[in-house]
Amino acid sequence: GAVVSQHPSRVICKSGTSVKIECRSLDFQATTMFWYRQFPKQSLMLMATSNEGSKATYEQGVEKDKFLINHASLTLSTLTVTSAHPEDSSFYICSAPHHGGGANVLTFGAGSRLTVL
Amino acid sequence: GDSVTQMEGPVTLSEEAFLTINCTYTATGYPSLFWYVQYPGEGLQLLLKATKADDKGSNKGFEATYRKETTSFHLEKGSVQVSDSAVYFCALRSGFQKLVFGTGTRLLVSP
Numbered sequence: 001g002a003v004v005s006q007h008p009s010r011v012i013c014k015s016g017t018s019v020k021i022e023c024r025s026l027d028f029q030a031t032t033m034f035w036y037r038q039f040p041k042q043s044l045m046l047m048a049t050s051n052e053g054s055k056a057t058y059e060q061g062v063e064k065d066k067f068l069i070n071h072a073s074l075t076l077s078t079l080t081v082t083s084a085h086p087e088d089s090s091f092y093i094c095s096a097p098h099h100g101g102g103a104n105v106l107t108f109g110a111g112s113r114l115t116v117l
Numbered sequence: 118g119d120s121v122t123q124m125e126g127p128v129t130l131s132e133e134a135f136l137t138i139n140c141t142y143t144a145t146g147y148p149s150l151f152w153y154v155q156y157p158g159e160g161l162q163l164l165l166k167a168t169k170a171d172d173k174g175s176n177k178g179f180e181a182t183y184r185k186e187t188t189s190f191h192l193e194k195g196s197v198q199v200s201d202s203a204v205y206f207c208a209l210r211s212g213f214q215k216l217v218f219g220t221g222t223r224l225l226v227s228p
Contacts, residue, residue, distance in 0.1 A: 004160070006160075034215070034216075036218075041220070041221075042220055042221075043121075043206070043218040043219055043220040043221060044161075044206070044216075044218040045218075046215060046216070046217075049215070093160065093161070095161075095216075105163060106163070106216065107160075108153075108160040108161040108162070109160050110158070110159055110160040111160060
């Protein structure tokens with residue numbers, strides 16, 4: 001079946017540094033990918049929609065300059081958390097839609113846990 | 118805006134007990150409804166879905182019926198197993214592929 005891979009699964013960084021998280025569709029192409037953020041004991045919140053070959057679409061309240069998204073190819077989207085601060089510590093999850101079994105299905109990555117010291 | 122409300126967890130059950138996790142939603146139009154499951158250390162997996170009123174989604178012994186009159190999509194299973202221990206998310210699809218999630222409900226099943 002369709003697989004979405006995220007890397008790294010865990011990352012610890014110092015405050016003020018930037019961190020890049022990769023999201024890859026392993027066996028299918030994705031012109032669109034979605035980035036979510038999950039706080040402890042809270043729901044997944046959609047941050048942005050990544051579009052291959054064009055700018056990402058950000059949800060209201062998400063800082064574009066803080067969370068840089070690049071969809072460089074049909075199988076890769078990256079999320080860069082710039083000048084990270086402790087409040088950016090969270091679980092980041094990407095997903096990509098694919099057509100399977102006659103219907104569009106969203107496949108999720110396993111997530112990337114970011115800890116900012 | 119669209120929203121999903123789930124019962125708070127954790128839900129703690131003994132093996133073979135009956136499971137219900139409540140989910141209600143608020144949405145304009147006619148959303149599709151989903152249940153996702155997240156096992157420890159893994160990504161979210163689609164468990165079941167329903168695309169219109171009165172549809173019943175089912176998978177791995179789990180069931181949920183799309184109730185438009187009560188705006189609900191409660192998850193049920195007749196006999197849970199230890200391997201069902203996970204976090205369950207109710208979600209609705211709003212717009213093109215955009216999912217709105219509930220807060221998730223952790224299920225703990227003991228032998």
